[in-house]
Amino acid sequence: MEQRVREEQMGGEEQGRARACEKCAAGYYAICTIGGMLSAGTTHLVTTPLDVLKVNMQVNPLKYYGMSSGFSTLWKEQGSSSLWKGWSAKFCGYGVQGGCKFGLYEYFKSLYPDILVDYNRTFIFFLSSASAQVFADIALCPFESVKVRVQAQPHFAKGLSDGFPKVYKTEGLAGFYRGLFPLWCRNLPFSMIMFSTFEHSVDFIYQKLVQKRKEDCSRVQQLGVTCLAGYTAGAVGTLISNPADNIVASLYNKKAENVLQAVKKIGFLNLFTRSLPVRITIVGPVVTLQWFLYDSIKVLNGLPTSGGFCRRVEEANLSA
Template identity: 75%
Template sequence: MMSGGGVAEEDRRRRRWWWFKEFSAGYYGLCAVGGMLSAGTTHLAITPFDVLKVNVQVNPTKYGGIFSGFTILCREQGPSALWRGWAGKFFGYGLQGGCKFGLYEYFKKSYADALLNQNNTTIFFLSSASAQIFADIVLSPFEAVKVRVQTQPYFAKGLLDGFPKLYATEGFYGFFRGIFPLWGRNLPFSMVMFSTFEHSVDLIYRTVIQKRKEDCSRVQQLSVTCLAGYTAGAVGTVISNPADNIVSFLYNRKAETIIQAAKNIGFVNLFTRSLPVRMTIVGPVVTLQWFFYDSIKVLSGLPSSGGRNKRLKDTTMSTC
C-alpha cells in the first residue's frame, strides 16, 4: 500500500498530466507518439542484422550463418553496407509503430465496449489485427524500397532516390507488391505478440508478483513489461517466419506470386531459413519497443501496458 505522501504525490502527478487521461484523444495521441519513437529507434538500431537477414533470405547459399554473413558483406561491400536501408527502417517502421500501438489501444477499448460477450483473447486478436492492417499499408512503400536497397547495391542509395526509381520502373503497384505477404507476416505476428504480451503481464502480476499493477513501483511495472515483451516477441517470430521469407522473395523479384515464392523456398525452409537471425533480432527489439513505449506512458502518469484494464475487467464480469 502507498503511504499518505505517496498517494498525494501520485495524485499531483496524475493531475499534472490530466490531458493524457486514459481513453482520451490525448491518450491515443501519446500512444501513437510512443509507438512511433519506440519502433523507429529500435528498428534503426538493428539495421545491420536486418541487412543480413534479407540477404540470407534472398541468397542463403552465399550468406550462410550470422558471423560468415557479416564477414562476406563487409568484405565485398564495405562496413557501410551494414547500414544500408537505415532510413526505411527508421521512418517506415516508426510510422508503422505509431499506427500499430496507437490504433491497438483505440480498437481495444472500442471492441471491449462493443463486444460485451467476447473474452479478452478475442478482443486482443481483433484489436491487433485491425491496427496492423492500417500500419502495414503505411509501411509497405518504405519496405519495398528498403529491401531493394539492402539486397541490390546499385538500385538506389536510400529513400530519396529509391522512391522515384521504384515508381519509374514498376509504377504504383511496386510499392504494394508485397502487401499481402506483409499482412501474412505481420498480422499473425501482431495478433500473437499483443495477446501473448497481455496474458503474460496478467499472469506475472497474479502468480509471481501477486500484487495489482497499480500497487507496484515504476521499476516493477517496467520489469514486467520487459519480461512479457521478450516472451511475446519470441513466440511471434516463429509464427511469422514463413511469410517473412516470402516478402523478401517477392520484393526482390525472385518470384512473381506467393505460391511460386513458397515453392522456390521449400516448405521446411519457409520455417527455418533466417530464423536464427530473426530470433536474434526480434526478441530484443520487441522487448525494447515495449520498454520505451511503457516508459513514455509511465512517465506521463499512465499505468504500464498489459493485463486486464478496468474496462476489460468490467466486460469479463458482465459475461460471467
C-alpha cells in the same frame, strides 16, 4: 424553476465531464501513437545491420549461409557502410507502422468490448491487434519495398530519397504494394500472437510471480514486468511469422513472381528455418526494447504501463 436550473447545471456538468473524458481519451491515444512511433522507429534503426544480413540470407542463402560468414562477406565485398543500408527507410517505415500499431491497438481494445460484449479477452486482443496491423502495414509497405531492395541490390539506390522515385518510375504505384499481402501474412499473425501473449504474460507475471496488483508495484517493477512479457511475446511471434517474412524478401527482390512460386522455390521446410536464428536474434530484443520504450514514454506522461483493459471495460466483467 430552481429545480430546472439545477437540472440544467447538472446536465452541463455531465456534458463537461464527457467532453473532458473525450479530450483525455484523445490525448491518451495521441501519446500511445507517439510512443509507438518513437519506440518502434528507434529499435528497428538499431538493428539495421542484422536486418541487412537477414534479407541477404533470405535472397541469396547459398552465399550468405550463416551469421558470422554473412557479416564477413558483406564487409569484404561492400564495405562497413553496407551494414547500414536502408536505415532511413527502416527508421521512417517502422516508426509510422509502430505509431499506427500501438495507437490503433489501444483504440480498438477500448472500442470492441462495447460492441462485442459476449466475447472473451483473447478474442478482443486478437481482433484489436489485427485491425490495427492492417492499417499499420498499409503505412509501412512503401518504405519496406524500398528498404528490401536497397539492402539486397547493391546498385539499386542509396536510400529513401532516390529509392522512392526509382520504384515509382520503374513499377508505378503498384511497386510499393507488391508485397502487401505477404506482409499482412507475416505481420498479422505475429501481431495477434504478440499482443495477446503480452497481455496474458502480464496477467500471469503479476498473479503468479509478483503476486501483487499492478497498482501496488513501483514504476520500476512495472517496467520490469513489461520487459519480461515483451520478450516472451516477441519469441512466440517470431516462430509464427517466419515463413511469410521469407516470402516478402523473395517477392521484393524478384526471386519469384507470386506467393505460390516463392513457396515452391524456397521449399516448405526452409520457409520455417531459413534466417530463423537471425530473426530470433533481432526480434526478441527488439520487441522487448520496444515495449520498454513505449511504456517508459507512457509512464513519463503519467499513464499506467501496458496490459489489461481500461477500468470501464474491467468493470463490465468481460469473460476470461
